[in-house]
Amino acid sequence: MTLVDSNILFDPFTDDPRWAGWSANQLDRLALAGGLAINDVIYSELSVRFETVDAVDEALSYARVELLQMPRGALFLAGKAYRRYRSSGGTRTGVLSDFFIGAHAAAAQLPLLTRDPTRYRSYFPSIRLITP
Known part of the structure; x- marks a missing residue:
């Protein structure tokens, strides 16, 4: 299972000219390799672009x-990382x-598919990131 950042899902949903192809290919590949997941926070980020649940x-x-x-433990870890930030x-x-x-991603030991790796690398170095 791979956790998917909202930016990756927005790319094909919005047909982003730069990233839609790469993101769609990663989603297809990782769906076949073990599945894709988001959490409540990512769901909330996605909801901005849609009219209904x-x-x-x-x-x-x-x-x-x-949806996971x-x-x-992840909620606690998020607070500690944010405090360090x-x-x-x-x-x-x-x-x-x-x-x-x-x-x-860190608490569940899930890889994270994202295009924004900087903050994740800095505050969650144990995460396996899948990035362009």
């Missing part, structure tokens, strides 16, 4: 993505979701 669920079904609940001068704006995603 049914539309999100349909898109995820088409992409063969399973985040374990409490803030104490080292990190800004507050728009980053907490990345810590939830990275902590989930």
